[in-house]
Amino acid sequence: MSNSSRSIVAAAALGLVVAGSVIQGASSAAADERTVTFKALAGISLDVGSKRVVGFYEVDAGNCVLTLMIADAMVGDDVPEFAPVRLHQSVAPGDAAAVDTPEGKSLQLVCKPNAREMTARVLDIVAIYKPAR
Numbered sequence: 001m002s003n004s005s006r007s008i009v010a011a012a013a014l015g016l017v018v019a020g021s022v023i024q025g026a027s028s029a030a031a032d033e034r035t036v037t038f039k040a041l042a043g044i045s046l047d048v049g050s051k052r053v054v055g056f057y058e059v060d061a062g063n064c065v066l067t068l069m070i071a072d073a074m075v076g077d078d079v080p081e082f083a084p085v086r087l088h089q090s091v092a093p094g095d096a097a098a099v100d101t102p103e104g105k106s107l108q109l110v111c112k113p114n115a116r117e118m119t120a121r122v123l124d125i126v127a128i129y130k131p132a133r
Contacts, residue, residue, distance in 0.1 A: 033119045040064075047073055048122055049105035057091075057111075057118055064091045064111035064118050070099060091118075100125065 012030035038044050038056075045054045073085035091097050091111040099107040107125045 049101035049103045061117040
């Protein structure tokens with residue numbers, strides 16, 4: 001990867017984190033809350049394990065059309081070395097979308113009836129072992 005490409009990736013990651021901070025201030029969600037309810041076009045910003053998730057949803061044909069940017073969370077002044085990833089998914093009312101992290105955290109996003117609102121909930125994933133008989 002060239003230096004100019006790295007600079008662009010670093011700038012994009014930094015922009016995502018800065019935008020996430022601004023959006024979080026505008027959102028009704030506090031960083032330590034585990035469940036957030038939000039309406040169409042209202043931004044959310046959540047820490048999910050080592051990831052920062054920033055996004056919103058729009059209503060289209062009665063569905064929640066979700067757009068999320070997912071990036072490594074910043075640690076101090078260090079800029080994450082990997083580029084953010086964009087997730088764009090349509091979620092029907094009553095259905096859920098999920099984003100899992102390697103350290104056992106999951107973000108569950110549920111579309112409410114008539115796409116009036118969505119809930120975002122950070123969960124701890126617990127592995128269950130069932131012995132074979």
